[in-house]
Amino acid sequence: MGLEKPDSDQLVVPADEEHPANLICELCRNFYGNGWVTGTGGGISIRDRSRNLIFLAPSGVQKERMMPLNIFVMDFKTKEYIRRPLKLKPSSCTPLFMATYIMRDTGACIHTHSQNAIMCTLLFEDVFEISCIEQIKAIPKVTGSGNLLYSDRLVIPIIENTEKEEQLEPSLRKAILDYPGTTAILVRRHGIYVWGETIWKAKIYNEAIDYLLELAVKMKQLGIPTVKSS
């Protein structure tokens, strides 16, 4: 610990385009373009199920300039880092990402500082709710197979922010238990955590949810309820 292990570079030098270390960097550039990870905010983690490894973006690095060699790698079984880049610190999101891997057996977790997410935490109380928007059909049921229906109500719990990111863990774990059907958790005045079975599913859920959060802010501004009365 605390030092780069010999030969650990090979863990993150992409053998192929879809290697987790490569995807983390590529998606961080995509997220930067969306304004989700400006000022080093936010983060991503991907799990390699076949090798039982967790890949993690580092703390405090400019997301659009991140390189595969900046990536941390953890052995999911021992929970020890097997690659820890010198001069970099592990992301403070790590315990939160790990909670989703452990509690939900997910394959990837995304954290953004999306302004749409923050605005919704200022406009909604305990949960974000929206119904009867086509994009809802991109969100999984989680507790059943398949995705939500158009007329289903998407509910995302909002937890209160804490001074330190890792202090969010208890309330994030509680929300995961209390809302077994959710694939995301909003953090008041902070941002959002979104996870999925694979990195691509997590990315799609995050895009679809951010789209719905953006739309909800516009609807609220015009006095249109986000949940349609039947």
Next chain:
Amino acid sequence: MGLEKPDSDQLVVPADEEHPANLICELCRNFYGNGWVTGTGGGISIRDRSRNLIFLAPSGVQKERMMPLNIFVMDFKTKEYIRRPLKLKPSSCTPLFMATYIMRDTGACIHTHSQNAIMCTLLFEDVFEISCIEQIKAIPKVTGSGNLLYSDRLVIPIIENTEKEEQLEPSLRKAILDYPGTTAILVRRHGIYVWGETIWKAKIYNEAIDYLLELAVKMKQLGIPTVKSS
């Protein structure tokens, strides 16, 4: 059916830049940049008149990462797929795209989840209407030759959304009959379908209409009527 036909790859490996399989991918990247097809939403179809083939983007694929080999190809005469990529599902927009090909003899159809479209379906009742904006001149008369005049009223019907995309077909067909001059149909809380004689015309109409939808939302927010009283 259900399997890729031998040698069907050649149907979608672009022989040239303007090949439908290539254009679908290129335009999906353009649309993704506009926020019209986030979270795998939306779709495009192009008709190859010379070979009487229909090219279709697949369901559930990230639009900005789509590759020509992901494209479905249908024989327009037999309405059977002559290329059906393994592991992918045909888009649920297909019956709607087909309705525009059959009823209007179009060359391409675009479907987006544009937020401007959705907002207008929340701000307008049965039809979207706007007049006296220069960009209206980019929209075709359809029932006559040439385009609308600056002072013409652009009218786009709004149909109600259904639980499944294919269930939209009857009301889309009805709207096409009821509004013989329209080149687009809005779907409440869902998005928009836009078609044209060629893919480039459809793309231009979609851009011009989205511009007008965006402007209409801004006008509504400031209390400015979208139809100018004479």
Next chain:
Amino acid sequence: MGLEKPDSDQLVVPADEEHPANLICELCRNFYGNGWVTGTGGGISIRDRSRNLIFLAPSGVQKERMMPLNIFVMDFKTKEYIRRPLKLKPSSCTPLFMATYIMRDTGACIHTHSQNAIMCTLLFEDVFEISCIEQIKAIPKVTGSGNLLYSDRLVIPIIENTEKEEQLEPSLRKAILDYPGTTAILVRRHGIYVWGETIWKAKIYNEAIDYLLELAVKMKQLGIPTVKSS
């Protein structure tokens, strides 16, 4: 006239990056990214003073896909086209661009369908006015040397739109005479014309004016006067 003259291709095949035919295409891509020329709207013209030629973007072409071979070239002395691409029509903006070349001896003229421009023509009566914003210092005095001061009032006349673009010529000419200090004219519910001594100056003025138009809309929405009372 009506046909491409032999060897006229050489007029638009860029010998260098700063060739007008190249710059028109490059700037159209830039403008497309800003939403100023969607749906084939808008246009650009550049004057080559040394050869006394006028380069003009064609009508109805997708601005982000324009190629140097699509460009029209006019002899400024005879006012005849010396290059007229087959299958393309000259821009209907041409008489308006020509008016700025003749009346103001400009080097380039830009026309956009900027939504900020349109919104300002809906929020202001006869003229757009703004003062005491730093960006005003990027706009030229025109009737004197140098640029406006921070505390100067930028005034841009607004003319009424007409059914056909070329019908704007009389009122555009009148506004150019009535407002000798303006480097731009807004067209109600249509867009803006901006010109300058060179294409780079015209581009900078257009960017700075659009920035001010965007800011003015935001200020109006919050009830902040755009002209600061002293």
Next chain:
Amino acid sequence: MGLEKPDSDQLVVPADEEHPANLICELCRNFYGNGWVTGTGGGISIRDRSRNLIFLAPSGVQKERMMPLNIFVMDFKTKEYIRRPLKLKPSSCTPLFMATYIMRDTGACIHTHSQNAIMCTLLFEDVFEISCIEQIKAIPKVTGSGNLLYSDRLVIPIIENTEKEEQLEPSLRKAILDYPGTTAILVRRHGIYVWGETIWKAKIYNEAIDYLLELAVKMKQLGIPTVKSS
């Protein structure tokens, strides 16, 4: 002075990607994409501590087209230019950048015409204030080590604009003294100056502050206080 010194080109021909002349150009393109330096507005300066040199973007150049050969270089000890590109003028921001180097021993200073910055100077009186937003944790304490806490109040002083940029120097210097904990100063109806120990820190602070300014405008529009009452 007034002429390019022989061989001064070598001062700005990037030996490596991280050379200040290269970074200034790269970041100006990034800032142009964010709308912070349109119409030649704004500027950047980087200090090379090892050689005691100051690199400065020139005045009146289009920021997205700037080249390393356009960069001015000043000897920080003598305060004389050792490279002064022919045909270009030094930025009028120079005395302000120098004030941050001298008074705060910074490594880089960024000036933008961000519309979020201007809107906040129209919505706040003497200072911009925000608290309890996660992104605040990206801003340094300055008077102590480390960054602000989530619940800390970020305070950025607003100084009044002057007719000429260099006339801002006295009030900028006063604000630097009056607010020893600030890493940025807003200029009413003009923009913002942000500095940091290195160019990367300055860039991160500028991004994080602009994010907070944008969020503050949205909060104000919805009547949500930017400083959370405890």
